[in-house]
Amino acid sequence: IHHIVQNGGLYKKPFNEAFEETPMLVAVLTYVGYGVLTLFGYLRDFLRQWKIEKCQNATEREEQKDFVPLYQDFENFYNRNLYMRIRDSWNRPICSVPGAKVDVIERVSHDYNWTFTYTGRVIKDVINMGSYNYLGFAQNNGACQEAAAEVLSQYGAGVCSTRQEMGNLDKHEELEKLVARFLGVESAMTYGMGFATNSMNIPALVGKGCLILSDELNHASLVLGARLSGATIRIFKHNNMQSLEKLLKDAIVHGQPRTRRPWKKILILVEGIYSMEGSIVRLPEVIALKKKYKSYLYLDEAHSIGALGPTGRGVVEYFGLNPEDVDVLMGTFTKSFGAAGGYIGGKKELIDYLRTHSHSAVYATSLSPPVVQQIITSMKCIMGEDGTTLGKACVQQLAENTRYFRRRLKEMGFIIYGNEDSPVVPLMLYMPAKIGAFGREMLKRNIGVVVVGFPATPIIESRARFCLSAAHTKEILDTALKEISEVGDLLQLKYSRHRLVPLLDRPFDETTYEETED
Amino acid sequence: MDIKRVKDYFYWLYFQYLLITCSYVLEPWEQSMFHTITVTVFAMVLYTAYVFIPIHVRLAFEFFSQMFGGQPESTV
Numbered sequence: 375i376h377h378i379v380q381n382g383g384l385y386k387k388p389f390n391e392a393f394e395e396t397p398m399l400v401a402v403l404t405y406v407g408y409g410v411l412t413l414f415g416y417l418r419d420f421l422r423q424w425k426i427e428k429c430q431n432a433t434e435r436e437e438q439k440d441f442v443p444l445y446q447d448f449e450n451f452y453n454r455n456l457y458m459r460i461r462d463s464w465n466r467p468i469c470s471v472p473g474a475k476v477d478v479i480e481r482v483s484h485d486y487n488w489t490f491t492y493t494g495r496v497i498k499d500v501i502n503m504g505s506y507n508y509l510g511f512a513q514n515n516g517a518c519q520e521a522a523a524e525v526l527s528q529y530g531a532g533v534c535s536t537r538q539e540m541g542n543l544d545k546h547e548e549l550e551k552l553v554a555r556f557l558g559v560e561s562a563m564t565y566g567m568g569f570a571t572n573s574m575n576i577p578a579l580v581g582k583g584c585l586i587l588s589d590e591l592n593h594a595s596l597v598l599g600a601r602l603s604g605a606t607i608r609i610f611k612h613n614n615m616q617s618l619e620k621l622l623k624d625a626i627v628h629g630q631p632r633t634r635r636p637w638k639k640i641l642i643l644v645e646g647i648y649s650m651e652g653s654i655v656r657l658p659e660v661i662a663l664k665k666k667y668k669s670y671l672y673l674d675e676a677h678s679i680g681a682l683g684p685t686g687r688g689v690v691e692y693f694g695l696n697p698e699d700v701d702v703l704m705g706t707f708t709k710s711f712g713a714a715g716g717y718i719g720g721k722k723e724l725i726d727y728l729r730t731h732s733h734s735a736v737y738a739t740s741l742s743p744p745v746v747q748q749i750i751t752s753m754k755c756i757m758g759e760d761g762t763t764l765g766k767a768c769v770q771q772l773a774e775n776t777r778y779f780r781r782r783l784k785e786m787g788f789i790i791y792g793n794e795d796s797p798v799v800p801l802m803l804y805m806p807a808k809i810g811a812f813g814r815e816m817l818k819r820n821i822g823v824v825v826v827g828f829p830a831t832p833i834i835e836s837r838a839r840f841c842l843s844a845a846h847t848k849e850i851l852d853t854a855l856k857e858i859s860e861v862g863d864l865l866q867l868k869y870s871r872h873r874l875v876p877l878l879d880r881p882f883d884e885t886t887y888e889e890t891e892d
Numbered sequence: 893m894d895i896k897r898v899k900d901y902f903y904w905l906y907f908q909y910l911l912i913t914c915s916y917v918l919e920p921w922e923q924s925m926f927h928t929i930t931v932t933v934f935a936m937v938l939y940t941a942y943v944f945i946p947i948h949v950r951l952a953f954e955f956f957s958q959m960f961g962g963q964p965e966s967t968v
Contacts, residue, residue, distance in 0.1 A: 407914035414922055459917040486919055807916040866908060 384658035386694050390794040391613075391653055396804065396834065397869055404804045404834045411806060415455030419447075430488045452828065456806060461487040463813030463825055469496060471514040472505040474845035478822060497820070501854050503840045504824035508681040508797055509768045510845030511712030511752045517760065518712070518751040522744040529743035537729075541740040549746050553717050556753055557687065558697040561726075562719035565734045566741050568676060568706030569595040571716030574733040576672070577603040579702070580641050585625050587618060587669075588643040591651060596643050596674060605641075606631070612651070615659045618642070622667040640669035646678030646689035646705075650831060650839070652792020652800050654678070657689055661699045672702040680710025681797050686756045686769040692795070710756075713748040715741045768844040772797055775842045775851060782855050787868035791837070799840040800826075801858075801867070808865050809836050815864065819857040 421427040431454055434444050462483060470477040478497045481490040511518060525545070535541035546564065553562040565571045576599030580586060584605040588596060590612040600607050608625075610617040622640070629636050642664060644655045657673075664671045675688045683691030688705065690697045697703060703719040718728060729735055741749075756765035776797045783790050789802040803809055806827065813825045827836040846854075862868050910916040915926050
């Protein structure tokens with residue numbers, strides 16, 4: 375376990391992040407497994423090419439075989455020969471609201487996952503450990519749903535225009551003021567899609583002659599926005615402040631590559647919680663570096679807004695920092711608020727500039743009115759302005775669930791990545807056969823999990839990712855933990871070599887690591 | 893009851909072998925081919941060990957005892 379020491383007063387509470395190393399035997403066996411699959415993949419491709427076996431993926435017609443090839447067969451090697459074999463763990467259709475429990479439609483495949491047929495049965499009340507439902511607002515009853523239904527009957531569902539033309543409703547203005555108040559910034563702007571918020575607004579903020587310093591494991595939307603902007607992109611190691619400082623120093627000292635002119639702008643792109651690792655950004659250090667080297671910070675709080683911080687205001691509040699230190703605060707409403715869309719918050723001049731220059735504002739349809747009302751109601755509930763303490767209870771329940779779940783999984787002996795306070799819990803599986811086996815065994819026991827493999831993660835580090843929710847009660851978590859332990863014994867997933875002695879609810883401080891037995 | 897536990901344990905070991913070598917995800921005919929090849933290779937390793945190891949152990953023992961003892965063994 376890499377123990378992180380408190381950094382001279384920048385952190386007000388301990389920052390406990392751990393990425394245990396892959397055991398050597400497990401890594402070797404994983405490569406053996408991939409080797410076997412590659413050999414069988416070559417064999418099947420050979421049979422498909424020589425027409426001994428029917429080829430079921432897309433190919434050109436006979437008349438087009440002499441043309442320039444349309445489908446690059448080798449690039450899809452991994453897709454055809456591994457992903458297809460375990461494809462039944464993904465894209466499972468659900469037919470109810472994805473709350474703490476969900477109904478999954480049962481599918482069966484008779485030709486090894488090339489096609490699926492529905493058996494007609496619905497698996498009811500599957501414990502949902504895969505939805506990003508952090509505060510439990512994905513419901514089909516309650517105050518949010520009633521308010522949204524009323525707005526639906528008043529405004530209808532469609533907006534039929536962009537923000538700049540006829541799509542700017544009074545609901546959008548109300549929402550933007552509320553978001554600015556929630557975050558503690560001067561002004562905010564909302565967009566219809568979270569991915570489009572990142573990919574369409576970074577090009578409006580930076581251009582050629584600017585420098586973007588982006589984290590190794592940033593989301594595809596940030597990478598796409600950075601590439602579309604045309605700025606120079608440099609990558610620093612994940613959450614590694616020494617790497618970031620070295621890049622900043624080099625940028626200031628050497629300037630642009632050939633002309634040696636100073637960069638027009640330096641923008642640091644980080645995320646609040648990285649959803650594949652479960653790690654939280656070291657925000658105090660990033661802000662200290664940003665101020666020292668006079669650069670700008672773009673913080674993507676897609677997973678951390680609503681999920682971190684004593685009142686759910688995100689990673690800025692979790693570290694006790696001033697939201698005005700972050701230049702561009704971006705987030706999405708998809709995860710904690712149970713709606714759709716994204717927002718950007720910051721100084722008034724910045725947001726006014728984005729209103730005219732952002733591609734999303736000019737070309738994309740604005741948010742649909744019932745969705746806007748869902749966000750308004752849920753945000754007011756979190757802030758406590760609807761008169762109940764439901765919001766605060768949800769935030770506290772999520773924090774308790776997170777600590778309890780992570781502690782129990784570590785005690786059982788699984789390798790869990792990430793920070794102690796992040797509600798995203800990746801459990802390492804490593805071997806490719808265990809990816810498919812884990813997904814299927816958990817569904818047999820009525821628990822729905824998301825398993826992730828290459829290319830979303832490095833090739834040997836495949837994992838199962840649990841997303842905790844305030845809607846999960848302790849009984850649900852206990853049931854889930856019991857089943858996870860059973861499946862862990864069945865599939866031999868308890869790889870961890872550091873057995874922590876179970877704590878008796880003591881506050882987590884540095885001295886507890888002395889009890890580690892190796 | 894004990895026989896069932898033993899059989900379950902062997903089935904669990906077989907399941908671990910399937911998971912580690914990734915034959916769990918292969919189709920049945922591919923699994924049969926893989927098992928045949930594995931069993932053949934393993935049988936050849938065992939046979940080689942059976943044929944060669946006792947002779948080599950005896951020769952090594954004689955070599956070292958000659959070096960340290962220095963006296964030829966009597967043939968009586």
